Amino acid sequence: MVNAILPVSSIEVGHHTTATWLGLTVNTDTIYATLVAAAVTLVLAFILRAKVTSTGVPSGVQLFWEAITVQMRSQVQSSMGLSLAPFVLPLVVSLFVFILVANWISVLPLQYTSADGATLELLKPPASDINFVLALALLVFICYHAAGFRRSGIIGYPIKVTKGHVAFLAPINLVEEIAKPISLSLRLFGNIFAGVIMVGLIALLPTYIMWAPNAIWKTFDLFVGLIQAFIFALLTILYFSQATETQDAHH
Amino acid sequence: MGEAVISGATVLASEAESGTTNFLVPNGTFFFILAIFLVVFGVIAKFVVQPVQKVLDERVRLTAQTALDNRRAAEQDAAAESEFKQELTSARSEAGGIRDRSRAEGRQVADELRAVAGAKVAEEVRQASENLEAQKDGLTPTLNASVESLSVALANRIIGVDGGR
Numbered sequence: 001m002v003n004a005i006l007p008v009s010s011i012e013v014g015h016h017t018t019a020t021w022l023g024l025t026v027n028t029d030t031i032y033a034t035l036v037a038a039a040v041t042l043v044l045a046f047i048l049r050a051k052v053t054s055t056g057v058p059s060g061v062q063l064f065w066e067a068i069t070v071q072m073r074s075q076v077q078s079s080m081g082l083s084l085a086p087f088v089l090p091l092v093v094s095l096f097v098f099i100l101v102a103n104w105i106s107v108l109p110l111q112y113t114s115a116d117g118a119t120l121e122l123l124k125p126p127a128s129d130i131n132f133v134l135a136l137a138l139l140v141f142i143c144y145h146a147a148g149f150r151r152s153g154i155i156g157y158p159i160k161v162t163k164g165h166v167a168f169l170a171p172i173n174l175v176e177e178i179a180k181p182i183s184l185s186l187r188l189f190g191n192i193f194a195g196v197i198m199v200g201l202i203a204l205l206p207t208y209i210m211w212a213p214n215a216i217w218k219t220f221d222l223f224v225g226l227i228q229a230f231i232f233a234l235l236t237i238l239y240f241s242q243a244t245e246t247q248d249a250h251h
Numbered sequence: 252m253g254e255a256v257i258s259g260a261t262v263l264a265s266e267a268e269s270g271t272t273n274f275l276v277p278n279g280t281f282f283f284i285l286a287i288f289l290v291v292f293g294v295i296a297k298f299v300v301q302p303v304q305k306v307l308d309e310r311v312r313l314t315a316q317t318a319l320d321n322r323r324a325a326e327q328d329a330a331a332e333s334e335f336k337q338e339l340t341s342a343r344s345e346a347g348g349i350r351d352r353s354r355a356e357g358r359q360v361a362d363e364l365r366a367v368a369g370a371k372v373a374e375e376v377r378q379a380s381e382n383l384e385a386q387k388d389g390l391t392p393t394l395n396a397s398v399e400s401l402s403v404a405l406a407n408r409i410i411g412v413d414g415g416r
Contacts, residue, residue, distance in 0.1 A: 016274060024279020031283050038287045042294055049298040054309035062303075069303045089304075090296030098291050131280035136288060 016129065029121075030129040037102035037126060044097070068093055072233060080241035084151065088240050091143065095136060096233040102126045103192060103225025107218050127192035127228070130185075137185035140236045148243030161243075184235055191228045195221045 016027035047061045058066065072092045076082055082089065106125035126132040148157045164173040195217075202213045407413065 018278075021279065021283070024282065026278065026283055027280045030280050031287075034284055034287050038291050041291050045294050045299045049302065052302045052306060054306040055313070058306075062306075065299050065303050066307070069300060070307065073304075073307075087296065090300040091292060093300055094288070094292040094295040097295070098288060126284070129280065130275050131277045132284050134277050135281050135284040139285060139288065 027129055027131065029124050030126050030132060033105060033123045034102065034126040034132060036123060037098060037105055040101045040105070041094075041097050065093075068096060072096065072237070075234060075237050076240075079237055080244055084147070084240075084244045087143075088147070088237065091140075092233040092236050095140070095236060096229050099127065099136070099188065099229035099232055100226060102132070103229060104222060106192075106195070107222055107225075109218075121196075125192045125196065125225075127188050128196045130189055133185035133189040136188075136232070137181045140184065140239065141181040144236070144239045144243040147240055151244045152246065157243075160246075180239055184232065184239075188228050188232055191224055195224060 017029045018025055019028045020026070044061055044064070047059075048065050051059050052062055053059075069089070073082070073089055076089050076092065080088070103125055105123050106121070106128075108123055110122035112122050145157075148161065151157070152160050161177055162170045162173055164170065198217050198221075199214070202210060202217055205213065
């Protein structure tokens, strides 16, 4: 039941409603919010599919997708070229839009009261759940290493990654490699989770003043959500370009 | 309100104490999120990035085509212009030639006609003088013959003698 527009101080942070599906414990609130984000993204995709045009006047949805695709394509082109790994462009476009929508749906101030009287957010930002960010970051991690193996070979790629530019920095290179998925996931998680905590803190303020910092924070949260989605996509491209570059291709 | 748990750290601590799950440890949600994202990725790769790239390439192609068409049209325009000028020049020179030729022809015709007329005049003058000559020749003996009698008659009239008539 949606019973309040303004957040109240009984919001719990880092608490998930859980269920057991296929023998796995799942956070149903995260899955629910992720499904909503995926549905929004897919609806936008299908609208584009239905009305895409190259000779007529492009619709707003097409301009949205075109702007993102052009932006990401130029990023991919400038850092690694489009031909090395053709699936990078769709991957970063999906990541960007999916994370963006996932971050932005939490701006809706929808709450419900659970059976035991606790007030919960109806749409928690999925990125405030470690599962969401880990799933995306590990997928990126596996994909860019796969691209690296395809480019430099089964033997050559691990050597290249370990050795880096100079052999004696190999331990640091290994740490860097392990740090990549962790930093990629925790950066997004931390930023969005911080937003949830901020809303919880703002909710402690008296009701007659709470709306002002809440409005300001939610607006800023939109910006944070956009920036984090963009950074996630940008770092994905960067990691791909690092994995697919060869020794003789250094500039 | 008072018992509400606000900060993540507090939640973490209380959950660790009570033995419930730590929200920083991933669970089965991971796989469901991964599956959802892979579906989104598949749809976007197939239904968004491909058509959008096709549209972008098509637009680049159309732009290049239009530029090419423009250049070709300008070339054709220039060619037509120069051809027109050339035609105009040749037509002008042709017209000048025709004018010269017709002037010469006209002069020739006039000369011919003048010559014919001159010949005719000369012929008529000659015939007239021949006629006059013939008349003169025809009249001279007659007049010569009558000179005597006229002289006698005149002399007789002067001297008053009737010459036997």
